[in-house]
Amino acid sequence: MHELSIARQLLTVADREAKLHGWSVVESVTVSVGLLSDIEPTALDFAFGGARSLYTGFEQCNLAIMHQPATAHCPSCVWHGELTELRFDCPRCGKRGLRVDASSEVTITAMTVGD
Ligand SMILES: [Zn+2]
Secondary structure: OHHHHHHHHHHHHHHHHHHHHOOOOEEEEEEEEEOOOOOOHHHHHHHHHHHHHHOOOOOOOEEEEEEEOEEEEOOOOOOEEEEOOOOOEOOOOOOEOOEEEOOOOEEEEEEEEOO
């Protein structure tokens, strides 16, 4: 399962970061998910909930998933703007062939720590 390996990678990175800073309890991890990452947020949340107990200090950690918007431009009408969901037809002229500059990355953007 794709999301499980991503959840483990995120926890490994967050765990390394927490140890580096001497944080004993991590309350939440916020991740930014690119539009092309092909991640199912509920599946990722579920996988994270299952894997977090393997990491000391993460037993009660919550995962917050933010969607990273993508920019796009239309070669037909020169529209340029931001997309919050993936599409390939232009929002202005309706023609297909929208050039989408979306990320496929999942990155940790914030961590909340306890004491
Ligand atoms: Zn257009």
